[in-house]
Amino acid sequence: MKAEAMIFAICTAFLVLVTPAYWFITSAGDTGGDWTGTSALTMTTLLTMMVTFYLGFHAKKMEPRPEDRKDAEIADGAGELGFFPPYSWWPLWAALTLGTIVLGLAMTAWWLAIIGGVLGAVATSGLVYEYYRGEHAH
The missing domain is CATH 1.20.58 (Methane Monooxygenase Hydroxylase; Chain G, domain 1)
Incomplete structure:
Protein backbone atom coordinates (compact mmCIF):
# COMPACT_ATOMS: atom_id res chain seq x y z
CA MET A 1 0.00 0.00 0.00
CA LYS A 70 11.31 -6.20 -4.14
CA ASP A 71 12.31 -9.87 -3.61
CA ALA A 72 8.82 -11.31 -4.27
CA GLU A 73 8.16 -14.00 -6.85
CA ILE A 74 5.07 -14.33 -9.01
CA ALA A 75 4.07 -17.46 -7.09
CA ASP A 76 3.88 -15.42 -3.85
CA GLY A 77 0.73 -13.77 -5.14
CA ALA A 78 -0.97 -17.06 -6.07
CA GLY A 79 -3.94 -18.43 -4.22
CA GLU A 80 -7.35 -17.20 -3.18
CA LEU A 81 -7.66 -13.43 -3.20
CA GLY A 82 -10.87 -13.15 -1.21
CA PHE A 83 -14.63 -13.42 -1.43
CA PHE A 84 -16.28 -11.80 -4.42
CA PRO A 85 -20.08 -11.78 -4.42
CA PRO A 86 -21.96 -13.33 -7.33
CA TYR A 87 -24.61 -11.53 -9.33
CA SER A 88 -27.24 -9.59 -7.42
CA TRP A 89 -30.37 -7.69 -8.41
CA TRP A 90 -30.55 -5.73 -5.15
CA PRO A 91 -28.24 -2.85 -6.21
CA LEU A 92 -30.59 -2.17 -9.14
CA TRP A 93 -33.61 -1.92 -6.82
CA ALA A 94 -31.67 0.24 -4.38
CA ALA A 95 -30.69 2.63 -7.19
CA LEU A 96 -34.27 2.77 -8.50
CA THR A 97 -35.64 3.59 -5.05
CA LEU A 98 -33.00 6.31 -4.61
CA GLY A 99 -34.06 7.72 -7.97
CA THR A 100 -37.68 7.67 -6.79
CA ILE A 101 -36.76 9.54 -3.61
CA VAL A 102 -34.78 12.18 -5.51
CA LEU A 103 -37.56 12.58 -8.08
CA GLY A 104 -40.10 13.01 -5.29
CA LEU A 105 -37.94 15.64 -3.58
CA ALA A 106 -37.27 17.47 -6.85
CA MET A 107 -40.96 17.63 -7.72
CA THR A 108 -41.89 18.39 -4.07
CA ALA A 109 -44.12 15.35 -4.17
CA TRP A 110 -43.55 14.19 -0.60
CA TRP A 111 -45.81 11.20 -1.04
CA LEU A 112 -43.48 9.88 -3.78
CA ALA A 113 -40.40 10.42 -1.61
CA ILE A 114 -42.06 8.54 1.27
CA ILE A 115 -42.98 5.63 -1.01
CA GLY A 116 -39.38 5.61 -2.29
CA GLY A 117 -38.09 5.61 1.31
CA VAL A 118 -40.22 2.59 2.23
CA LEU A 119 -39.16 0.72 -0.92
CA GLY A 120 -35.57 1.81 -0.23
CA ALA A 121 -35.72 0.21 3.21
CA VAL A 122 -36.89 -3.04 1.61
CA ALA A 123 -34.16 -2.87 -1.06
CA THR A 124 -31.46 -2.10 1.52
CA SER A 125 -32.62 -5.00 3.69
CA GLY A 126 -32.52 -7.30 0.69
CA LEU A 127 -29.02 -6.10 -0.19
CA VAL A 128 -27.72 -6.58 3.35
CA TYR A 129 -29.34 -9.96 4.01
CA GLU A 130 -29.00 -11.60 0.57
CA TYR A 131 -26.38 -14.07 1.87
CA TYR A 132 -28.62 -15.35 4.66
CA ARG A 133 -31.28 -16.96 2.46
CA GLY A 134 -31.64 -18.63 -0.89
CA GLU A 135 -29.02 -19.92 -3.30
CA HIS A 136 -26.01 -18.10 -1.81
CA ALA A 137 -26.80 -18.62 1.89
CA HIS A 138 -23.85 -19.18 4.19
Whole structure:
Protein backbone atom coordinates (compact mmCIF):
# COMPACT_ATOMS: atom_id res chain seq x y z
CA MET A 1 0.00 0.00 0.00
CA LYS A 2 3.02 2.23 0.07
CA ALA A 3 2.87 2.64 -3.71
CA GLU A 4 -0.76 3.75 -3.55
CA ALA A 5 0.05 6.19 -0.74
CA MET A 6 2.88 7.62 -2.83
CA ILE A 7 0.58 8.11 -5.84
CA PHE A 8 -1.91 10.03 -3.72
CA ALA A 9 0.92 12.02 -2.11
CA ILE A 10 2.08 13.13 -5.56
CA CYS A 11 -1.49 14.14 -6.44
CA THR A 12 -1.74 16.08 -3.17
CA ALA A 13 1.53 17.91 -3.86
CA PHE A 14 0.33 18.79 -7.35
CA LEU A 15 -2.96 20.15 -6.04
CA VAL A 16 -1.19 22.12 -3.30
CA LEU A 17 0.74 23.90 -6.05
CA VAL A 18 -2.14 24.30 -8.50
CA THR A 19 -4.84 25.59 -6.12
CA PRO A 20 -3.15 28.90 -5.16
CA ALA A 21 -2.04 29.40 -8.76
CA TYR A 22 -5.63 28.93 -9.95
CA TRP A 23 -6.91 31.39 -7.34
CA PHE A 24 -4.25 33.95 -8.30
CA ILE A 25 -4.93 33.65 -12.04
CA THR A 26 -8.71 33.91 -11.69
CA SER A 27 -8.59 36.82 -9.22
CA ALA A 28 -6.43 38.94 -11.53
CA GLY A 29 -9.45 40.28 -13.43
CA ASP A 30 -12.23 42.61 -12.34
CA THR A 31 -14.61 39.73 -11.59
CA GLY A 32 -13.12 39.03 -8.16
CA GLY A 33 -12.00 35.48 -8.89
CA ASP A 34 -13.61 32.12 -9.28
CA TRP A 35 -14.44 30.99 -5.75
CA THR A 36 -16.26 27.89 -6.97
CA GLY A 37 -13.23 26.44 -8.71
CA THR A 38 -10.89 27.46 -5.91
CA SER A 39 -13.05 25.81 -3.26
CA ALA A 40 -13.43 22.69 -5.41
CA LEU A 41 -9.65 22.45 -5.81
CA THR A 42 -9.19 23.01 -2.07
CA MET A 43 -11.64 20.22 -1.22
CA THR A 44 -9.96 17.92 -3.76
CA THR A 45 -6.60 18.68 -2.14
CA LEU A 46 -7.97 17.82 1.30
CA LEU A 47 -9.57 14.64 -0.04
CA THR A 48 -6.36 13.36 -1.63
CA MET A 49 -4.47 14.29 1.56
CA MET A 50 -6.95 12.28 3.63
CA VAL A 51 -6.55 9.23 1.37
CA THR A 52 -2.75 9.61 1.52
CA PHE A 53 -2.76 9.59 5.32
CA TYR A 54 -5.17 6.65 5.45
CA LEU A 55 -3.13 4.51 3.06
CA GLY A 56 0.16 5.51 4.70
CA PHE A 57 -1.18 4.68 8.17
CA HIS A 58 -2.35 1.23 7.10
CA ALA A 59 0.81 0.56 5.09
CA LYS A 60 2.85 0.90 8.30
CA LYS A 61 0.61 -1.50 10.25
CA MET A 62 0.27 -4.35 7.75
CA GLU A 63 2.87 -6.71 6.46
CA PRO A 64 4.00 -5.99 2.89
CA ARG A 65 2.01 -7.56 0.10
CA PRO A 66 3.89 -9.48 -2.60
CA GLU A 67 3.62 -6.51 -4.95
CA ASP A 68 5.20 -4.27 -2.30
CA ARG A 69 8.31 -6.43 -1.82
CA LYS A 70 11.31 -6.20 -4.14
CA ASP A 71 12.31 -9.87 -3.61
CA ALA A 72 8.82 -11.31 -4.27
CA GLU A 73 8.16 -14.00 -6.85
CA ILE A 74 5.07 -14.33 -9.01
CA ALA A 75 4.07 -17.46 -7.09
CA ASP A 76 3.88 -15.42 -3.85
CA GLY A 77 0.73 -13.77 -5.14
CA ALA A 78 -0.97 -17.06 -6.07
CA GLY A 79 -3.94 -18.43 -4.22
CA GLU A 80 -7.35 -17.20 -3.18
CA LEU A 81 -7.66 -13.43 -3.20
CA GLY A 82 -10.87 -13.15 -1.21
CA PHE A 83 -14.63 -13.42 -1.43
CA PHE A 84 -16.28 -11.80 -4.42
CA PRO A 85 -20.08 -11.78 -4.42
CA PRO A 86 -21.96 -13.33 -7.33
CA TYR A 87 -24.61 -11.53 -9.33
CA SER A 88 -27.24 -9.59 -7.42
CA TRP A 89 -30.37 -7.69 -8.41
CA TRP A 90 -30.55 -5.73 -5.15
CA PRO A 91 -28.24 -2.85 -6.21
CA LEU A 92 -30.59 -2.17 -9.14
CA TRP A 93 -33.61 -1.92 -6.82
CA ALA A 94 -31.67 0.24 -4.38
CA ALA A 95 -30.69 2.63 -7.19
CA LEU A 96 -34.27 2.77 -8.50
CA THR A 97 -35.64 3.59 -5.05
CA LEU A 98 -33.00 6.31 -4.61
CA GLY A 99 -34.06 7.72 -7.97
CA THR A 100 -37.68 7.67 -6.79
CA ILE A 101 -36.76 9.54 -3.61
CA VAL A 102 -34.78 12.18 -5.51
CA LEU A 103 -37.56 12.58 -8.08
CA GLY A 104 -40.10 13.01 -5.29
CA LEU A 105 -37.94 15.64 -3.58
CA ALA A 106 -37.27 17.47 -6.85
CA MET A 107 -40.96 17.63 -7.72
CA THR A 108 -41.89 18.39 -4.07
CA ALA A 109 -44.12 15.35 -4.17
CA TRP A 110 -43.55 14.19 -0.60
CA TRP A 111 -45.81 11.20 -1.04
CA LEU A 112 -43.48 9.88 -3.78
CA ALA A 113 -40.40 10.42 -1.61
CA ILE A 114 -42.06 8.54 1.27
CA ILE A 115 -42.98 5.63 -1.01
CA GLY A 116 -39.38 5.61 -2.29
CA GLY A 117 -38.09 5.61 1.31
CA VAL A 118 -40.22 2.59 2.23
CA LEU A 119 -39.16 0.72 -0.92
CA GLY A 120 -35.57 1.81 -0.23
CA ALA A 121 -35.72 0.21 3.21
CA VAL A 122 -36.89 -3.04 1.61
CA ALA A 123 -34.16 -2.87 -1.06
CA THR A 124 -31.46 -2.10 1.52
CA SER A 125 -32.62 -5.00 3.69
CA GLY A 126 -32.52 -7.30 0.69
CA LEU A 127 -29.02 -6.10 -0.19
CA VAL A 128 -27.72 -6.58 3.35
CA TYR A 129 -29.34 -9.96 4.01
CA GLU A 130 -29.00 -11.60 0.57
CA TYR A 131 -26.38 -14.07 1.87
CA TYR A 132 -28.62 -15.35 4.66
CA ARG A 133 -31.28 -16.96 2.46
CA GLY A 134 -31.64 -18.63 -0.89
CA GLU A 135 -29.02 -19.92 -3.30
CA HIS A 136 -26.01 -18.10 -1.81
CA ALA A 137 -26.80 -18.62 1.89
CA HIS A 138 -23.85 -19.18 4.19
